[in-house]
Amino acid sequence: MSVDVTPLFKPLQVKGYTIPNRMVMPPMATNRGIVSDAGLGWYGEHAAGGVGMVIVEAVAADRFGKELTVEGLAALVKAIHRGGALAAIQLFPVMFGRNPKPGDLEPVEIHEMTRHYEAAARICAEAGFDGVEPHGAHGFLLNQFFSPTDNARRDKFGGELENRMRMGLEVTSAARRGLGDDRLLLYRHTPVQEGSYGLDDSLGFAARLVQEGVDVLDISPASAEAAADLAEPFRRFGVPVIGVGLMDEVERALAALTLGRADLIAVGRGLIADPLWPQKVREGRFDEIVNCIRCDEKCYGNLSKGIAIECTQW
Template sequence: MKWKSLFEPINIRNLTLPNRVMMGSMHLGIEGIPEKEDAMIAFYAERAGENGPGLMVTGGISVSPEGDGGHHFLGFYRDQDLKTMNRLTTSVHKEGGRIAAQLFHAGRYAYSELTGIPSVAPSPLRSPIHKEAPTELSELDILNLLESYAEAGRKAKEVGFDAVEIMGSEGYLINQFLSPTTNKRTDQWGGSFEKRTRFPLAVLQAVRKAVGDDYPVIYRLSGMDLVPHSTTHEETLAFAKLVEENDADLLNIGIGWHESTTPTISMMVPRAGFIQIALDIKEEVAIPVIGSNRINDPVLADELLQKLDMVSMARPFLADSNLLRKSKNQSLDQINTCIACNQACLDHAFEGKAVSCLVNPRAGREHKWVYKKANTLKKILVIGGGVAGLEAARSHAELGHTVVLYEASEAIGGQFNLARRIPIKKEFDETVRYYTTELKRLGVTVNLNHKPSTEELLEHSPDLVVLATGVVPRKPVISGVERAVSYPEVLSGAVAVGKKVIIIGAGGIGCDLSHYLIEKGEHEILMLRRNGRMGEGLGKTTKWAMLQDLKKHGVKFRTNLHYEEITEEGLVITDSTTGKKEHIEADTVVLAAGQESNLPEEYNRLTDSGIQVAVIGGARLAGELDAKRAIYEGAKIAFEPQSIQTKQHQKDGA
């Protein structure tokens, strides 16, 4: 296709950006850790190459000690961190890239139990997602903070950052001052709209004075807080004009606070689902405006750039560091698209883990998982075309090995081919498309509808056989279980489902199945599990939204029970608390009670024949479906062949 605006340059003060894409701020969970410094720098350096994003923004860098968001933050107040930042900017510039520092203060979102310093905020109001109430900032505290922001701006410029971004969105400190929900002050820093804008504008003024007139200053502005009784739409538009009047160069529009109960960046949110607020702000100001949130497609980005000045794509660069290079080369089908699953990025960040990517586990590991031809080229046979096998085939082929893949069914994709039938998981189509393209590009031989015997595999004299044979649904021991149907039968459309549906199993698969049935028609859905909570195993940043949607559609849930019998009319259970038996009527009972490893015993003979064997994905460890671990293991055995365990397969953290 012909790009209209994506690769048009834009000037920001003395800085020229070669394209209209910003890699938005992402906390990597490795900042401030000396032994992870190489990993952090390699992450940014790889994305800074030719046809990388016009500008990258770091994860938040704290302007003062109490402003850290938790573990692993860089701080402008630490000399050692300044040396790290200087090394970072030097590496990015060496690759031809441009990078901005985000000036950050968490406010009441700081984790005082991790930092050891009490959190602070405009008013002593506890966030619903935190345990402790913050300390109210005094007048002197506020003045000191303004100087901290100014000093951070000065230092950012000194260590080589090309610009700074003031974090005034997502419910952090500056946003807390602006919102009447969190600012209950009665002095000059709170109360009326004018007074609530005073601190944010004072920060902007202090930073501008510190960095000078020739240096770009971006303001990350909250377009919608999505929390009750917060800043109004009219106030947001008025504030945007005030930010412009106070000498900001770019407005980067953020959406939603972390405590919001409205999904903003998960897969269930439509692409560019909140872009209208950025368009509204663009109508009010003359300075450039950046649109963000769920923009993962360069074609969509180019369309949005007909009305906006830039777009922010953060997680898409986790999924594919070469997204723009592939776009410029018209190789769109080679892009590893972000599917907004959050499982290895945001979920990891909120758990204090290093950030990576479900569809690209190499993210965050670029320093050690290097794309270069292997010294010794091997013949690799991969059994199973689910995502574990696909990634094993792709990674080995990328390193120059000869790879043959066998898939017993008529198509690659495995469990993803079921998941992509679920309305909120249509993004999984992109991953299957990506692997289809990659295997063809890399010359992997793909044999469909074929389950090879041990003898056939041995005839090829392979150096390594990868067993990625996946899982089969677990059939629980319940009287009359033959009357039930399995979740693959339902998702594939092989069986019809009646109006009243009981789902045995309320983990991730049960929740997905409920979403599928909701979309298909008017069903009365009851999810059951012997014990535990609904949705256990789902990611922290997506679970609440998925369960909220199920409840909104009338899905019911019960736990603490025993299954007695599946009958023609439904299911007999015993309540574990009361001991009372109960018959629940249902037209269809669906089994979604986990999986078992699908590892044919005949392949044990491969090891006996002296062939190196790697067992990965669900074949190694069934449990709840875990695409993150499966893809990670597929990549790891290619980049770290010494990690392969043939005789004993231990659980390896992803």
């Protein structure tokens, strides 16, 4: 295969940060523990494989400052930086020990949610993370607030679009307060949810997220197959957009960048299968890539069994 891969290796300036290339490791739950030796090894190895930014897997915002200390997190950041990548981390909503739907949360718990996001972002900044990302996608709690079919609230957090946006926006501004002005604030959102909300609602939300201080929009469709064509409309807000879904197919990744569908591409399962994917692509060693075959057996499969993710192709 002879292809010009240089678009993948063009640095991108975002505020005071230079992302060294266009490849992002998206958040992926590992069941390894993020500050364990296994976790540091996992993230260090992936950063050294050549991605420009690692987004550490979703971690509930109320775990920061408890078992996740500044010191432990700083070791994780160091492992990622040593590999040459920027380090961000995804902040999962607080579950209050009961996996609630939006309608189940008391006003005091909503307030607590934002307080936890602010505190978590502050601790991440102290630990040296370059950015944080509230997890507003994939049908989880923040995404449920946005979804008219999941949000039964009748107060200012439910009903019309303006109200359904409020939880995501409040969490975003809380994260910004904790993070400070300079570091990167990302937000992960699912652009369309069949039978619930469409692209126009999501574009309205994205505009507000950017006003609220989001620096990078991480647009993650519910299905990986939908990929970066859904990211493209979000580029109109003047901040970089991450496109995700099957981007380990090099031509698809290049098309996303060269056709202007996305500013950054995230490679998920492709990086589980082969952490050296970026390096091998850069060097044209396409035959040596350990390809993800989309079986979902030992990544999603292990995740659902509660054991550390692996890959059938190792």
